[in-house]
Amino acid sequence: MLTSLSIKNYALIDAMQVDFNTGFSIITGETGAGKSILLGGLSLILGKRADLSSLKDASEKCIIEAVFDVSKYQLKALFEAEDLDYDANTIIRREILPSGKSRAFVNDTPVNLSSLQVLGERLIDIHSQHQTMQLTSNDFQFQVIDALGGNEDLLQNYKVELKVYKRLQKERDELLVFKAEAIKEHDYNTFLLNELNEANLIDGELESLEEEYETLNNIEGVKEKLSEAYQLLDDEQIGVIASLTTLKNVLQKLEGYSTKYKTLFERANSSLIELDDLFAEVNGFQEDLEADPNRLEIVDAKLKLLHSLMQKHVATTVLELIEIRDRLEDKVSVTENLDETLQQKDKEIASQQEVLNKFAKQIHDNRVKVIPELKFQLEALLSSLGMPNAQFKIEAHFEKEFFVNGKDRLTFLFSANKGGSFNELKKAASGGELSRIMLSIKSILAKYIQLPTMMFDEIDTGVSGEISNKMGDIMLEMSKTMQVFSITHLPQIAAKGHAHFKVFKEDVDNKTQTNLIKLNPDERIVEIAQMLGGKEMSSSAIAHAKELLN
Structure with a gap:
């Protein structure tokens, strides 16, 4: 989980330092206040490329530092593979120099951007309506089903045996x-x-x-x-x-x-x-x-x-x-x-195929077993999110070929309307629908595997009050097992957070700068009341805000 974030000399941020807790955190702010700037700074920590336009003062370097508690993420093997010093409290620092050069450090060890990206993917998942294409990826769809099916160990064993199988095939080809x-x-x-x-x-x-x-x-x-x-x-x-x-x-x-x-x-x-x-x-x-x-x-x-x-x-x-x-x-x-050597090699390959088939069949059976449950949970969640006619057709077809994750070819089809035809997600679902589907899938995944910190960026855009209320409930439920952030403009969601942060702009010495503060209970009532009724808060807006918070 993300425990603290420090940003200096980035975009409209002069200097900002904020601590975060577990559970469900809300981030709000007026349009243009700088929520995208906050996400941009966080993206640099996750390995995004930077340029000089990121510097608030072009003569000074920009420093962004984040501290993560990675004790529950089982990342020791990843740290070892990337030749990094493991620490349960891992510090990632990114520096952008006035020369335009960028440097990155993990626990004070210099790293390249590719290593930062590999690590970042395991720490934070930033999700917005514009970042739903992952959902249409066949690899991600398999990941969801395998998480429910408990296939992690089987897949690991399968991949080890697949390497042996491919080596034997290569040896046979070389013999030929x-x-x-x-x-x-x-x-x-x-x-x-x-x-x-x-x-x-x-x-x-x-x-x-x-x-x-x-x-x-x-x-x-x-x-x-x-x-x-x-x-x-x-x-x-x-x-x-x-x-x-x-x-x-x-x-x-x-x-x-x-x-x-x-x-x-x-x-x-x-x-x-x-x-x-x-x-x-x-x-x-x-x-x-x-x-x-x-x-x-x-x-x-x-x-x-x-x-x-x-x-x-x-x-x-x-x-x-x-x-x-x-x-x-x-x-x-x-x-x-x-010929005798080739015959022996063919026997070894046939024997290895039996081993692979055994694992692949177990993986397939587990997938087939959980698909109805996944379908049921998804359709139930989407119904509560204003998509009562959403239907999925999910099938795992056992093929002859050995793939990287078994022998299944997966069809993951969707229909948003009653009597509508089934099609691939990217063709059958709109951006808003994909966003709700992704939220539903991530909430299901959170029950089965340890997900990274989830940051939902205004995925409630264009959603009605009742549906937004349900979205908030889903994110709140997810936060029981993981850290969840929601950047939102809806008071129904904002009221459900365990902690509430506000992004705002202010003029200091004739210069505009963005800041982020944690709201106390009274400030939170005011913020939600303004979200309900605007700057001119009525007594009813304040009462409604208190009601939502309670």
């Missing part, structure tokens, strides 16, 4: 597109994969094959060098082994003279053991080495194949070829298993 493309590439990918599989790729194979090729291709030279090494090691005259054996024997004889010579002997003996091992290995290589033209041809062919594949796939190692092969395997496998 992928399949169409994959089929085109499948044969070529299969050819490439077979080619790589036939190569029998082994990581590190290239290096070992190149080494083997070098050996086989240069076998005579290798044999010659191995033979030379064999001779250097084993020759009886100059062989390294024979010389080292002689050296070992010499040093062994020195060992008996001193322990320090023992180390020399051990090193010579160790070297001889290593040389014997080296000799045996050289001898083994020499005996094993044979020319093998067939093996050379095989190695050469494999090397040429590997280099060809590396060039073809722009790879630098066999490991990269193996990775390319594995990716091709995945592509070919996915393509070959796409």
